[in-house]
Amino acid sequence: MGTKTRAPPKSATEPAxxxxxxxxxxxxxxxxxxxxxxxxxxDLPPAEDExxxxxxxxxxxxxxxxxxxxxxxxxxxxxxxxxxxxMFRRPVEKGYIVNWEAQRExxxxxxxxxxxxxxxxxxxxxxxxxxxxxxxEAPNAIPLLQRNADEIVMEEWGFGGYTRCIxxxxxxxxxVHTLFGDSTTPQPDAAPLPVDCLLVVDSGYxxxxxxxxxxxxxxxxxxxxxxxGGKHLTNYLKEIVSIRQYNMVDETxxxxxxxxxxxxxxxxxxxDMEQTSKAGRRRQAGSDKSVVVDYVLPDPNAGRKGFMxxxxxxxxAKKKKGALxxxxxxxxxxxxxxxGNERFAVPEILFNPRDIGxxxxxxxxxxxxxxxxxxxxxxxxxxxxxxxxxGNSLTPGFIERLETELRQVASxxxxxxxxxxxDPIRSxxxxxxxxxxxxxxxxxxAITRQEYQEYGSGWTGRRFAGNV
Amino acid sequence: MFRxxxxxxxxxxxxxxxxxxxxxxxDPAKAAMAPTLGRKRGIRDAGKGGDMTSRQNTAIVRHLAExxxxxxxxVQIPVPVKQAKEAGARGTRAKTTSNVRRIxxxxxxxxxxxxxxxxxxxxxxxxxxxxxxxxxAAQSTGVGGMSGGAVQAKSGIASKxxxxxxxxxxxxxxxxxxxxSASATPAPSVPETxxxxxxADDEADDGESAPKPKLLKTEYDNDPLLRSYAPTAPxxxxxxxxxxxxxxxxxxxxxxxPALTAPPRHFCCxxxxxxx
Numbered sequence: 001m002g003t004k005t006r007a008p009p010k011s012a013t014e015p016a017x018x019x020x021x022x023x024x025x026x027x028x029x030x031x032x033x034x035x036x037x038x039x040x041x042x043d044l045p046p047a048e049d050e051x052x053x054x055x056x057x058x059x060x061x062x063x064x065x066x067x068x069x070x071x072x073x074x075x076x077x078x079x080x081x082x083x084x085x086x087m088f089r090r091p092v093e094k095g096y097i098v099n100w101e102a103q104r105e106x107x108x109x110x111x112x113x114x115x116x117x118x119x120x121x122x123x124x125x126x127x128x129x130x131x132x133x134x135x136x137e138a139p140n141a142i143p144l145l146q147r148n149a150d151e152i153v154m155e156e157w158g159f160g161g162y163t164r165c166i167x168x169x170x171x172x173x174x175x176v177h178t179l180f181g182d183s184t185t186p187q188p189d190a191a192p193l194p195v196d197c198l199l200v201v202d203s204g205y206x207x208x209x210x211x212x213x214x215x216x217x218x219x220x221x222x223x224x225x226x227x228x229g230g231k232h233l234t235n236y237l238k239e240i241v242s243i244r245q246y247n248m249v250d251e252t253x254x255x256x257x258x259x260x261x262x263x264x265x266x267x268x269x270x271x272d273m274e275q276t277s278k279a280g281r282r283r284q285a286g287s288d289k290s291v292v293v294d295y296v297l298p299d300p301n302a303g304r305k306g307f308m309x310x311x312x313x314x315x316x317a318k319k320k321k322g323a324l325x326x327x328x329x330x331x332x333x334x335x336x337x338x339x340g341n342e343r344f345a346v347p348e349i350l351f352n353p354r355d356i357g358x359x360x361x362x363x364x365x366x367x368x369x370x371x372x373x374x375x376x377x378x379x380x381x382x383x384x385x386x387x388x389x390x391g392n393s394l395t396p397g398f399i400e401r402l403e404t405e406l407r408q409v410a411s412x413x414x415x416x417x418x419x420x421x422x423d424p425i426r427s428x429x430x431x432x433x434x435x436x437x438x439x440x441x442x443x444x445x446a447i448t449r450q451e452y453q454e455y456g457s458g459w460t461g462r463r464f465a466g467n468v
Numbered sequence: 469m470f471r472x473x474x475x476x477x478x479x480x481x482x483x484x485x486x487x488x489x490x491x492x493x494x495d496p497a498k499a500a501m502a503p504t505l506g507r508k509r510g511i512r513d514a515g516k517g518g519d520m521t522s523r524q525n526t527a528i529v530r531h532l533a534e535x536x537x538x539x540x541x542x543v544q545i546p547v548p549v550k551q552a553k554e555a556g557a558r559g560t561r562a563k564t565t566s567n568v569r570r571i572x573x574x575x576x577x578x579x580x581x582x583x584x585x586x587x588x589x590x591x592x593x594x595x596x597x598x599x600x601x602x603x604x605a606a607q608s609t610g611v612g613g614m615s616g617g618a619v620q621a622k623s624g625i626a627s628k629x630x631x632x633x634x635x636x637x638x639x640x641x642x643x644x645x646x647x648x649s650a651s652a653t654p655a656p657s658v659p660e661t662x663x664x665x666x667x668a669d670d671e672a673d674d675g676e677s678a679p680k681p682k683l684l685k686t687e688y689d690n691d692p693l694l695r696s697y698a699p700t701a702p703x704x705x706x707x708x709x710x711x712x713x714x715x716x717x718x719x720x721x722x723x724x725x726p727a728l729t730a731p732p733r734h735f736c737c738x739x740x741x742x743x744x
Contacts, residue, residue: 062545062547063545064543064545070545070546070547070548072548087539087541087543087545088538088539088545089538089543089545090538093577093578094578096578098576098577098578098581099575100571100572100574101547101572101573102547104572105547105548139715139721140715140716140717140718140720140721141715141718142581142582142584142585142718143585144581144584144585145581148571148574151565151567151568151571152567152568152571152572155565155567155568156564156565156568210723214707214710214711217711218715219710219711219713220713220714220715220716221710221713221716223715223716223721224721224722224723225721225722225723226723227536227722231535231536231538232535232536235534235535235536235537236535239534239535249540250539250540250541252538252539252540354726354733355733356528356531356532356535357524357528357531357532358528358532359725360722360723360724360725360726361723361724361725361726361727362726365723365726365727366723368727369723369724369727374710375699375702375706375710376699377699377700377701377702378701378702379699380699457567465714465715466711466712467714
C-alpha cells in the first residue's frame with residue numbers, strides 16, 4: 001500500500017465537536033454497473049416526478065464500436081448508431097467500482113465537463129468543494145475498494161461533503177406507504193424519514209441482493225446475495241440463441257435489447273413449457289395464447305431498429321419463394337429470431353438457479369435465508385414490506401411470481417406483500433435525494449472535507465461503517 | 469529412512485501486491501464464480517452422495533464463468549489519451565496525490581481484491597486496508613446463515629410453542645416450518661462465540677420489559693395446544709446491537725443452497741426440453 005495520508009489520531013474520537021458545515025448543494029450518484037444514476041437534489045422536497053426529472057441515467061461503460069472508435073459514458077446515448085459487435089469495458093465489476101481509471105474518465109465526461117451545455121446542465125458539478133456527494137455502493141463491499149473510493153472522491157475531486165452508503169438502504173427513504181396501500185397521515189412540511197422495516201430486493205446488472213433495512217439502516221447479518229443479474233440473463237439468452245439460430249455471441253447490446261423486449265417470468269413454468277413445445281410441433285401459431293414471437297433484428301445500414309412481432313410460421317416458406325411471394329424488399333432482407341421458450345426459460349434462472357447448475361437458492365428462498373438469521377418478531381413486518389428495485393424487476397411477471405412463491409414458503413401467519421418501486425431503476429437515487437432533504441440525518445452520516453483532511457481515509461472508512 | 473517435516477511459516481506475509489490464496493484446483497482466475505469443491509475432492513467424492521461427476525462440475529463452473537463475461541472475446545479498451553489542452557485544464561484543481569495515482573494505476577481485478585481479502589481474513593487481520601468494517605476474526609465465524617444462531621435460537625425458544633401449533637393448525641406445507649427451524653439447528657457450534665453473552669442477557673432483558681405475545685384470533689383459541697401467538701417485536705436494545713454488527717465478508721454473504729432438495733431438472737438446450 002502506498003503512503004497513508006495521515007494516521008488517524010487515536011484521541012480524536014469526538015469529531016462531532018469540530019464545527020462542521022456541509023455544503024448546501026447535494027449531488028447523488030447511484031453508481032450502478034450498467035448505468036449510473038446521478039443528479040442534484042432540489043432544495044425543497046418536491047413531488048416524486050419532479051425530483052426524478054433531475055436524475056439522469058448514464059451508461060457506465062467505455063465501448064468500442066465495430067470501426068474501432070472508443071465511446072465513453074454519456075456519449076453512448078448519442079454517438080453510436082451501429083450497435084453491432086460493440087464491446088464494453090465496465091469499471092464496475094460484480095457491483096463494486098474496481099477500475100478507477102475507467103470510472104474517473106466516465107465521471108469526468110459526465111459530471112466535470114469544462115463548459116456547461118444544455119445537455120449536461122442537470123448533471124454538471126461545477127464546484128465539487130461546494131457540493132456534498134452521496135455515493136452508493138453494493139452491500140458487503142471489500143474494505144480496500146471502499147477505501148479507494150473514499151480516497152479518489154476526496155483527493156481527486158475534493159468534494160466539500162461526502163457520504164458513501166449501501167444503495168438498497170436508501171430505498172427506505174422513499175414514500176413507500178402509498179405503494180403498499182397503507183394509510184398514513186401525510187405531513188407535507190416534515191422532513192422525510194425512513195420507513196421502519198423494508199426488505200429490499202435489488203436485482204441489477206451484476207447480482208441480486210436481499211437487504212433487510214431497519215429504520216434506514218441495513219441489518220448486516222441478513223444481507224444475502226445471488227450471483228445472478230441482468231448480465232447473466234443476457235449472456236444466457238445470447239448463448240441459447242447462438243446455439244439454436246444465429247451466432248450472436250458478439251452482440252451483447254442487441255441481445256440485451258431482445259431480452260428487454262421479449263422476456264417474461266412464467267407463473268407456471270411447466271405448463272408454459274408444454275404449451276410452447278406443442279405449438280412448435282403443430283406449427284399453429286398466431287393464436288393469442290402463443291408464446292412464440294419473432295424479433296426482427298436491427299439493420300444499421302437501413303437505419304432500422306429491432307422490434308418484436310407475433311410469430312408468422314409461414315414467413316420462412318414465403319421468403320423462399322422470393323419476389324414471387326409478394327413480400328416487400330424490407331421483409332425479404334430482414335433477419336428474424338424466433339423466440340419460444342427462451343422468453344421465460346432465461347429469467348427463470350433467477351428463481352431456479354439450479355437450471356444452470358448453480359448451487360444457490362432462488363430469490364424467494366434467499367429472502368427466507370435472510371430472515372432466518374433475524375429475530376422472528378421481525379419476520380412479519382419484513383414479509384409485508386418487500387420492495388423490488390433494479391432493472392430485472394421490469395421483466396413482466398417478476399413481481400407476481402415472487403409474491404406467489406414467497407407466499408408458499410413463508411409462514412402462513414404472515415402477510416406477504418411484494419411491490420415494485422414506481423421507477424425501479426432510479427428508486428435508489430430518489431431515496432438518496434430524500435435523505436439529502438433531511439439535513440439533520442445527512443449531517444449524521446456525511447463527513448466534511450476538513451474532517452477528511454484531518455483524520456484521513458482510514459477514519460473515513462470506520463466512520464461510514466458506523467464505528468466512529 | 470528420512471522424514472519430511474513441514475515447517476510452519478510463522479512470519480506474516482501481508483505485503484502489498486501479493487498474498488497466499490487458497491488453491492482451488494484448476495485456474496481460479498478463469499472461474500468468475502468460485503467452485504465449491506476443489507478438483508481433487510471432486511474426484512474423490514464422486515462416488516459418494518453427489519450425483520455429479522467432477523467433470524460435470526467443472527463444466528458447470530466453466531459455463532457460469534462464461535455467463536459472467538462482459539464480452540465474448542477478450543478486448544482491451546484503453547481510456548483515450550487526453551489532449552494536452554484538456555490535461556492542462558486540470559491545473560485549476562489540486563495536484564494528484566500519491567493515493568490517487570496508486571489507485572488509478574492499479575490494474576487489479578475484483579478477483580485479485582477478493583483473494584487479498586480472503587487471505588487477510590484467514591490471517592485474522594482486520595482487513596488489508598485496516599479501514600475497519602470488513603474482515604476480522606469475528607466475521608470468519610459468521611459464515612452463511614450460521615451467525616444468526618444465537619438470536620434465532622433465542623427467539624426460537626420464545627415462540628416455539630406457538631410455532632409448532634400454527635404449523636398443525638394451518639395445514640400449510642411443512643416446508644416453511646422446516647426452513648425456519650432448520651436454520652436454528654446448525655447453530656450448536658456458534659454459541660461458543662462472543663454472541664452467547666449477548667443472547668443470554670437479551671433474553672433476560674426481554675423477559676422483563678417485552679410485552680406479552682399477542683394472541684392471534686382464531687377459532688382454536690380455547691385449545692391450549694392450537695392457539696397461536698404473534699411473535700413479539702424485538703427489544704430496542706437487541707435492534708441496536710443488530711444494527712451495530714459489522715458487515716459480512718463478500719463470500720459470507722453469498723446465498724446458500726435451497727432448503728428443499730427437489731431433484732433438479734436439466735434443460736437440454738439442443739432440443740429445448742426439460743429432463744427431470
